[in-house]
Amino acid sequence: MIDRRPPLSSLCDFAPWAPVLRLLLAGYPEIRPDGSARVAGRIGRHGWSLALRGGMSSGRPPAVKHVQRALARGRVEEVAFSAEIMPTGRTTLRLVWPCPAVEAPDGYPDLGVLVLVDGAVPEPWRRLPDPVPGAVPAPSADLELLERTLRERIPDAVGATEEEIAAAEARLGVTLPDELKVFYRVTRVHGEDRGDFHELVRVSEAVGYEVYALEHLESVDPGARHSRWRFGATDAIVTPPDAAVQGLAGSSGWIVFGSNGGDEIAVDLTPGPGGHLGQVILVDHEQSLGAELVADSFTDMVLGRERRQPLARHNDLPAVAEVGGGDLPDVRAAAHAALEVLSLRAGDGAPFGLAPVIGLPRLRTLTADPGTLADPLEVAELAGLDFLELGPQEWRVLLDAGAVPRSLSAAVVRERGQDRATVVAVANELLALWDRPRIDETVLEGDLFPEA
Incomplete structure (x- = not known):
C-alpha cells in the first residue's frame, strides 16, 4: 500500500530524510553490482537503529533529532525506512508506518514480526502446568x-x-x-x-x-x-x-x-x-x-534452610536445533521427538529438505535463511507450526500455492538483504489471510546530491 493516508505529513517529504541517508551512506551501506546502494534503519521517538560509523557511541546525530522531534509532534512512535540510492544520487525512499499487527523489532531495522492472531503469545507462555x-x-x-x-x-x-x-x-x-x-x-x-x-x-x-x-x-x-x-x-x-x-x-x-x-x-x-x-x-x-x-x-x-535449584532452561538439543552455518550438518541430525525450534542457516549443505522432521509432535517454530529450503512447499506438511520465518521468495511459493500453514500465530518475512517493497507486499498478503490490519507505506523520490 503506497501513500494511503500517511500519518505524519511533515515527514512525508524527502528533505528531512536526506541528512539521515547521507549519514548511512557514509556508514555501512549495502553496495549493489550496478553501483547503487541500499540503506535501512528505524527511528523512534525514544530510540534509533542505524548502521553508522562510530555506532551509538558517537551520540545522537542532529539529523536523527530532527526526525524524532517530528515524530513526537505527530504522536507517532516510530518509522522504519529503506532507501535505494543510485550512483547519481537519485533516491527512492520507503517509509513504513506503525501497524497494530506488526511487533517492531528491538535493535533491528527490519519490518518486524507479523502477529497474525490478535493477542497471541509464543507457545511457552501458553503452556499449562x-x-x-x-x-x-x-x-x-x-x-x-x-x-x-x-x-x-x-x-x-x-x-x-x-x-x-x-x-x-x-x-x-x-x-x-x-x-x-x-x-x-x-x-x-x-x-x-x-x-x-x-x-x-x-x-x-x-x-x-x-x-x-x-x-x-x-x-x-x-x-x-x-x-x-x-x-x-x-x-x-x-x-x-x-x-x-x-x-x-x-x-x-x-x-x-x-x-x-x-x-x-x-x-x-x-x-x-x-x-x-x-x-x-x-x-x-x-x-x-x-x-x-x-x-x-x-x-x-x-528457618533459613534454603535449598536452591536453578530454573530449568533448555535452549539447545534436543528442543532447539540449528542446522548449517557450522552447526548440525543436516536436518536428520536435528530430528527428535522433543524438537520444538528448528533454524536453518546458510552454509555447507544448504539447501535442506524437511522430510526428517515432518510429523514431529512438538515442532512449533521454523526459521530459515533465504535459499536454505530445498522445497518450500514441504513447510505445509509441518502441521503444528506456530511461528514461521522465511525469505520473501519462499513465502511467495507458499502464497501462490495456497499452502501457508493456517496454524501460525506469528510470522516474519526476512528482510535483511531483501528488497523492502517486496517484503512489504508479501507481508500484507499474509496479513490479509488472517484479516489483520495492513502495513501502510509511503514512497518518496529525491536527489541525495543536488547540484549547488
Missing part, C-alpha cells in the same frame, strides 16, 4: 514449629480470620497450603496500606522476605511475563525428570506472597516431579520463563 496428583508437602513442613517460631518473632501480631483466608482462596481459585495458612493466622501483614509500616518491617524480618497482606496474594500470570515474538518464538524450556519446579512461564498454582525487593517469592502448588507441594520458589524479574527453587517448605524458608 502438568497435573501433580501425587505431590505432597516436604517432610520438613512442620506446622507446629512454624507457628511457634513466628509467634516468638512477632509476638504482638494480629492474625487473619478463617473467613478472610477462605475469601482469599475463593478469589484465587485454589486451596492455600497449610503452612501459608499458618503464617496468615499469625499475622495479616498489615503494612503501609493500613498505616503501620513498622509491622510490615517486623513481619518481613521474621520471614526473611518482604511479605504481602493476605488480600494482595496473586498467582503468576504467564501473559504478564511474555517475551517479544522475535525472541520468544525461538525460546524453549523443559521440565527434567528430577526438576523441583515445572518449566513454565507462570501457573495459577504459583501464589506470590512476597518479594526480595525485585523478584517475586511464591508458594508452588504445581511442583515438578522432583518437588513438593507448597515449596517456595523465586520468579526472577529479569527472566521471562521458569522459576528457581528457594526452599522445600515454608518452614525451611523461615
